Amino acid sequence: EAxxxxxxxxxxxxxxxxxxxxxxPISGHDNLYWYRRVMGKEIKFLLHFVKESKQDxxxxxxxxxxxxxxxxxxxxxxxxxxxxxxxxxxxxxxxQDGGREQYFGPGTRLTVT
Amino acid sequence: xxxxEEDPQALSIxxxxxxxxxxxxxxxxxxxxxxRQNSGRGLVHLILIRSNEREKHSGRLRVTLDxxxxxxxxxxxxxxAADTASYFCATDGYRxxxxxxxxxxxxxxxKVLA
Numbered sequence: 001e002a003x004x005x006x007x008x009x010x011x012x013x014x015x016x017x018x019x020x021x022x023x024x025p026i027s028g029h030d031n032l033y034w035y036r037r038v039m040g041k042e043i044k045f046l047l048h049f050v051k052e053s054k055q056d057x058x059x060x061x062x063x064x065x066x067x068x069x070x071x072x073x074x075x076x077x078x079x080x081x082x083x084x085x086x087x088x089x090x091x092x093x094x095x096q097d098g099g100r101e102q103y104f105g106p107g108t109r110l111t112v113t
Numbered sequence: 114x115x116x117x118e119e120d121p122q123a124l125s126i127x128x129x130x131x132x133x134x135x136x137x138x139x140x141x142x143x144x145x146x147x148x149r150q151n152s153g154r155g156l157v158h159l160i161l162i163r164s165n166e167r168e169k170h171s172g173r174l175r176v177t178l179d180x181x182x183x184x185x186x187x188x189x190x191x192x193x194a195a196d197t198a199s200y201f202c203a204t205d206g207y208r209x210x211x212x213x214x215x216x217x218x219x220x221x222x223x224k225v226l227a
Binding site: 009033037041089091095101102105 | 156203216217
């Protein structure tokens with residue numbers, strides 16, 4: 001069974017540019033989560049999708065971040081415009097019912113210069 | 114202290130030695146997981162231990178869980194230079210609005226010297 005995949009693995013952009021991160025969950029997993037680790041701090045929850053609906057987006061830092069999950073399959077996380085403090089590693093996770101066992105992807109390392 | 118806090122924050126050992134990292138949490142849990150992250154790269158799942166388990170082994174890894182003390186430990190035996198990484202514990206934390214938010218600590222930075 002394929003795990004959670006994320007693309008790209010690493011992205012380097014300039015401040016003010018736009019970047020879109022993609023996450024493909026494990027097939028059949030309705031729940032999809034985004035987390036991020038910035039500036040060597042702890043990994044923090046960003047938001048949770050159930051199928052195509054946003055269940056909880058309380059962790060989204062500001063309106064420069066937009067997450068979508070059209071069709072309830074893969075998800076994208078767009079940062080527009082990117083700021084220096086957005087640099088970090090963005091993780092995606094998926095789960096079946098309940099969400100208590102979340103399977104994490106390898107992450108996308110975002111560097112904003 | 115926050116949920117999922119690891120101790121120590123940094124650990125430096127010689128290759129071949131054992132490394133022990135601890136994690137404390139606050140709320141009741143269903144399971145606790147340990148992850149490794151190498152140099153800002155991806156998160157690698159190491160081991161999951163459920164709340165009704167006390168100890169679990171996987172290769173050179175040994176995890177213990179004490180729910181009465183709300184703590185867990187990760188032991189890496191016969192460490193190797195390749196074990197150099199940051200290690201995080203994550204708990205399934207609380208549920209709000211139908212969401213389980215994994216709570217991660219700040220991690221333990223392990224450095225294994227060759």
